[in-house]
Amino acid sequence: xxxxxxxxxxxxxxxxxxxxxxxxxxxxxxxxxxxxxxxxxxxxxxxxxxxxxxxxxxxxxxxxxxxxxxxxxxxxxxxxxxxxxxxxxxxxxxxxxxxxxxxxxxxxxxxxxxxxxxx
Amino acid sequence: xxxxxxxxxxxxxxxxxxxxxxxxxxxxxxxxxxxxxxxxxxxxxxxxxxxxxxxxxxxxxxxxxxxxxxxxxxxxxxxxxxxxxxxxxxxxxxxxxxxxxxxxxxxx
Numbered sequence: 001x002x003x004x005x006x007x008x009x010x011x012x013x014x015x016x017x018x019x020x021x022x023x024x025x026x027x028x029x030x031x032x033x034x035x036x037x038x039x040x041x042x043x044x045x046x047x048x049x050x051x052x053x054x055x056x057x058x059x060x061x062x063x064x065x066x067x068x069x070x071x072x073x074x075x076x077x078x079x080x081x082x083x084x085x086x087x088x089x090x091x092x093x094x095x096x097x098x099x100x101x102x103x104x105x106x107x108x109x110x111x112x113x114x115x116x117x118x119x
Numbered sequence: 120x121x122x123x124x125x126x127x128x129x130x131x132x133x134x135x136x137x138x139x140x141x142x143x144x145x146x147x148x149x150x151x152x153x154x155x156x157x158x159x160x161x162x163x164x165x166x167x168x169x170x171x172x173x174x175x176x177x178x179x180x181x182x183x184x185x186x187x188x189x190x191x192x193x194x195x196x197x198x199x200x201x202x203x204x205x206x207x208x209x210x211x212x213x214x215x216x217x218x219x220x221x222x223x224x225x226x227x
Contacts, residue, residue, distance in 0.1 A: 047155075047163065047206055047218040062215040063120075096162055104210025105153050107174060109162035 002027040004097045004110035012091075012117050018084040022097030022110060029078055030055055035100040036080045038071065040093040041112075048093075052100060053080055087117045121145055121209050123219035131227040138194040140222045142207035147187045151211040154183055154192045157221075158203045166205075167192060194224075202226055 008020035022036070029036050037052030037060075051061035053071045061069050065084070073080040084091060094114050098106040122145040132138055142152065150170040155163035165174040167183035170190055180195040194201055207219040 046220045047208075049214075049216040049218070051214075060214050064215070103168065104151065104213065104216065105165055105168045105174075106155075106163075106208070107165040109164070112162050 002099065002108055004099065004108060006095060006097050006110045006113040008113060008115070010114060010116060012087055012115060013119050014088055014117055015086055018082070018087050018091060018115055018117070020082045020095055020097075020113065020115070022080050022082075024078050024080075024099075028075075029073055029080060030075050032056075033102050035060070035102075036073065037098055037100060037106075038082045039096045039098055039106065039109075040091075041096070042090075042093045043114075050082065050084075050095075089117050091115070092117045120215060121148060121212060121217055123207050123209060123217055125205075125207060125219040125222045127222060128220075129223045129225060131225050132197055133227045134197050134199055136197050138192075138197055138201070138224055140192040140194075140205055140224070142185075142190040142192070142219050144188045144190075144209060144211075148209045148211035150186045151209055152183075152185065152190045153208045153210065154181075155206045155208065155218075156201075156203050157206065158200075163206060197224070 003025045005023045012018045035052040038050040053073045068085045070083040094112040096112045097110040126141045152170045154167040157163040171183045204221045204223045
């Protein structure tokens, strides 16, 4: 059974870069034709798609975040990562990693990790 | 960007009752709509994809309908574990993918 697990610092200072890793078990991120990506949820609010990396390495980002986001994959470790630069308090959220089929639906999801931006 | 709106914001019902949740898109998205359920402290779970198809393992009491701009998620008879927040999401004209703001189904 495919499982995803987020990891990374729970506290990031304003203006710094938020870095998270998602470790995938029970399947390979190199398997065609899937996307691996990130979705976030500010406390008490709704869901925002951040972006995805395709199994081939192509990346797709939310235009609202594109200038600050980098998503990459490390096939040797079966992991993919999120870097979000120049963070502010507005980036405080639970960050979820997910798998997406070409059809466009997010399934499954990791359990999520809370990242707080604060000095 | 396609904007999704959901109504009502909160639905107060009793176990055994029927729940009807709505999602409206700012432009036609054919049948490219999915529904997710999120319980407190948990990640969302895919319920319905392509407007009317149940995801693997989803009970038959969950059903979806609609096309174009108007969509409905129906829970035929609420079980205690169904009280949660429900989000719709489109997969048309991406990026970006967007989600609706959610409908909370609470115990009356």
